[in-house]
Amino acid sequence: MPDNIVEKIWQQHLIKQQNGFPDILGIDFALLHEVTSAQAFDMLDDKNLGVYDSSKFLATIDHSIPTRTNRHEIHDPTAKAQIELLRKNCAKHNIPICDLDSTRQGIVHVVGPEMGVTQPGMTLVCGDSHTATHGAFGALAFGIGTSTLAHVFATGAILMNQPKVMQVAFTGELPNGTYAKDMIMHLIAEIGIGGATQHVIEYTGAAVRALSMEQRMTLCNMSIECGAIAGLIAPDQTTFDYIKDRPYAPQGPLFAQAVEYWQSLCSEPDCSYDSTIELNIAELKPMISWGTNPQQAIQSHQKTPDEHNAAMDYVKLNTNQKLIGTPIQWAFIGSCTNGRIEDLRIVADILRDRKIATAVTMYVVPGSEQVMLQAKAEGLDQIFETAGAEFRLPGCSMCLGMNDDKVPAGARCISTTNRNFIGRQGTGSITHLASPATVAYSALAGFICTEFIQHEAS
Amino acid sequence: MYKKIAKHNIQGLCAPMMIDDIDTDIIIPAQHLTQTSQSGFGQHAFARLKKANTDFVLNQKRYQAAKILIAGDNFGCGSSREHAVWAIQELGFEAIIAPSFADIFSNNAKKNGLVLIELSTDTCQQMAQFAEAENLYLSIDLATANVTSKHFNHAFNINPFFQYCITHGSNEVDYLLQHMGQIKAHKTAAVNHSLFIQNGASQ
Numbered sequence: 001m002p003d004n005i006v007e008k009i010w011q012q013h014l015i016k017q018q019n020g021f022p023d024i025l026g027i028d029f030a031l032l033h034e035v036t037s038a039q040a041f042d043m044l045d046d047k048n049l050g051v052y053d054s055s056k057f058l059a060t061i062d063h064s065i066p067t068r069t070n071r072h073e074i075h076d077p078t079a080k081a082q083i084e085l086l087r088k089n090c091a092k093h094n095i096p097i098c099d100l101d102s103t104r105q106g107i108v109h110v111v112g113p114e115m116g117v118t119q120p121g122m123t124l125v126c127g128d129s130h131t132a133t134h135g136a137f138g139a140l141a142f143g144i145g146t147s148t149l150a151h152v153f154a155t156g157a158i159l160m161n162q163p164k165v166m167q168v169a170f171t172g173e174l175p176n177g178t179y180a181k182d183m184i185m186h187l188i189a190e191i192g193i194g195g196a197t198q199h200v201i202e203y204t205g206a207a208v209r210a211l212s213m214e215q216r217m218t219l220c221n222m223s224i225e226c227g228a229i230a231g232l233i234a235p236d237q238t239t240f241d242y243i244k245d246r247p248y249a250p251q252g253p254l255f256a257q258a259v260e261y262w263q264s265l266c267s268e269p270d271c272s273y274d275s276t277i278e279l280n281i282a283e284l285k286p287m288i289s290w291g292t293n294p295q296q297a298i299q300s301h302q303k304t305p306d307e308h309n310a311a312m313d314y315v316k317l318n319t320n321q322k323l324i325g326t327p328i329q330w331a332f333i334g335s336c337t338n339g340r341i342e343d344l345r346i347v348a349d350i351l352r353d354r355k356i357a358t359a360v361t362m363y364v365v366p367g368s369e370q371v372m373l374q375a376k377a378e379g380l381d382q383i384f385e386t387a388g389a390e391f392r393l394p395g396c397s398m399c400l401g402m403n404d405d406k407v408p409a410g411a412r413c414i415s416t417t418n419r420n421f422i423g424r425q426g427t428g429s430i431t432h433l434a435s436p437a438t439v440a441y442s443a444l445a446g447f448i449c450t451e452f453i454q455h456e457a458s
Numbered sequence: 459m460y461k462k463i464a465k466h467n468i469q470g471l472c473a474p475m476m477i478d479d480i481d482t483d484i485i486i487p488a489q490h491l492t493q494t495s496q497s498g499f500g501q502h503a504f505a506r507l508k509k510a511n512t513d514f515v516l517n518q519k520r521y522q523a524a525k526i527l528i529a530g531d532n533f534g535c536g537s538s539r540e541h542a543v544w545a546i547q548e549l550g551f552e553a554i555i556a557p558s559f560a561d562i563f564s565n566n567a568k569k570n571g572l573v574l575i576e577l578s579t580d581t582c583q584q585m586a587q588f589a590e591a592e593n594l595y596l597s598i599d600l601a602t603a604n605v606t607s608k609h610f611n612h613a614f615n616i617n618p619f620f621q622y623c624i625t626h627g628s629n630e631v632d633y634l635l636q637h638m639g640q641i642k643a644h645k646t647a648a649v650n651h652s653l654f655i656q657n658g659a660s661q
């Protein structure tokens with residue numbers, strides 16, 4: 001039977017299959033960050049093992065660092081120790097690290113693609129659930145726990161059962177003013193946070209083909225939020241153009257050879273899937289989450305559910321209520337979902353020659369040093385600062401409450417991140433997930449909205 | 459982590475926590491993840507729920523010695539942090555019974571010998587009611603894959619490889635290391651992308 005892309009990648013990396021045992025699957029590359037790697041290095045030491053091939057690993061620092069100018073001063077002693085330990089472990093095992101101020105540091109899922117590490121057909125892992133981001137390139141990329149990372153260190157392989165494959169076909173053309181973020185939030189709202197467990201999703205359809213690489217990364221990034229192991233998009237010319245000439249990309253004549261191989265990976269036209277979902281997005285409006293998980297999200301013209309839900313108490317909203325007009329105190333642009341240069345350009349276009357509402361604190365945090373440098377080269381930093389937003393140094397920042405950047409208790413934040421779990425952005429914080437455009441419009445207005453509304457102060 | 463203790467049976471008191479979609483941020487909030495060892499997470503486990511409600515199951519004295527957690531649907535969703543598994547184990551739990559578990563959490567649990575048992579929502583609810591009304595002691599036989607007590611007798615699905623590992627005190631990395639020859643041979647021979655990757659990052 002003709003294969004889909006996931007089956008092809010699986011077959012090519014399958015080392016051993018034995019009844020009653022999980023498959024042994026070869027892993028091509030692993031990315032590391034400071035939070036989930038320390039214990040994996042310990043496990044190596046415990047067993048007196050080394051890293052099997054250090055060139056198949058790349059580390060960065062992103063989760064626990066401050067994003068203020070003097071970010072080298074880390075006040076939290078355990079965070080500081082964690083970062084220093086990563087440096088020490090990388091030096092010991094000869095693993096390259098994108099350290100602060102190397103021009104390459106950034107959020108692990110921004111750095112990998114930027115470096116050209118992420119390539120079609122590869123198996124790529126990271127101790128992080130948003131590893132699916134790399135699926136945008138047609139790689140089978142998924143999050144693993146710390147023990148599994150130790151397995152990859154020691155052997156370059158993991159044990160895993162072959163996943164089922166779900167096709168998510170987007171039909172219709174993505175309307176103006178909506179983005180990949182709205183597409184994926186729409187999917188999650190439709191199928192639920194457990195809707196794709198035990199599956200890898202292949203995203204298909206003309207609307208997906210039309211997306212840029214960065215938008216595709218946003219789409220794949222949130223696959224985990226509907227429970228999927230991974231999400232991917234078959235590679236095409238857009239993919240190849242993005243990879244070309246990046247540091248880890250095949251150079252010279254190897255590139256053409258690689259493209260030929262990459263093209264062979266696409267799902268066969270009459271392949272089968274374990275399940276298929278079709279979503280028409282021709283009428284899609286910007287999505288905004290209202291509750292405390294990413295499934296609790298609605299389109300801008302819709303209202304919160306009729307039925308009272310415990311999440312409503314936490315977010316201080318009622319049944320049957322529109323989100324548009326809800327006052328916000330914080331606005332956050334950044335994270336591995338929406339912290340890339342295209343996201344920043346969208347925001348800058350909206351903020352240009354305007355001022356954000358005085359009641360709003362807005363952080364714009366680039367996903368990497370490369371994104372930051374590019375933004376500065378284009379003068380975007382000036383636009384943000386003039387509008388009254390803070391343009392900060394790269395990192396996970398306000399995406400999760402484990403560094404200095406936190407939304408205060410009781411404050412409401414509209415955010416381009418991927419999770420609105422209770423306390424995710426800081427204890428007692430309230431999060432509304434949305435696209436960069438929606439966040440920018442809301443920051444200008446001082447309340448949730450999806451288009452430009454002049455606020456009184458200006 | 460690589461402690462090799464063979465385990466055939468788990469017997470103990472059950473604690474009921476019938477909340478759906480318990481995510482890893484609830485189990486262990488991110489601000490406690492800066493620690494670099496595997497211990498010290500238990501004291502922060504479920505901190506928010508503990509603080510919000512003095513009657514929360516883990517605040518109740520009668521459940522302090524519980525070894526089995528009866529939980530709601532989609533337990534462990536969210537992030538890949540293995541810290542969530544370590545935290546639960548540090549609280550003394552050796553098994554969780556729930557209608558379903560999130561994938562990465564489930565993988566992480568296996569690697570640490572935390573037993574996850576999927577039973578129907580009805581059964582979980584019944585068990586939770588029992589565990590609330592009176593003390594519910596369950597016995598989990600890992601070799602025959604049965605959960606039993608005076609009132610319950612349920613077979614459950616157990617992954618044969620996990621069953622082998624836990625009852626033999628073996629673990630995954632040993633199994634992988636046994637196959638190192640085959641893994642290396644595959645990596646050398648495979649026509650996969652590794653052929654193309656350059657080590658461009660000589661920063």
Ligand code: SF4
Pocket residue numbers: 062063107108109128130335336337395396399400417418
């Ligand atoms: S930006 Fe957020 S989701 Fe992405 S890696 Fe960092 S903490 Fe995780």
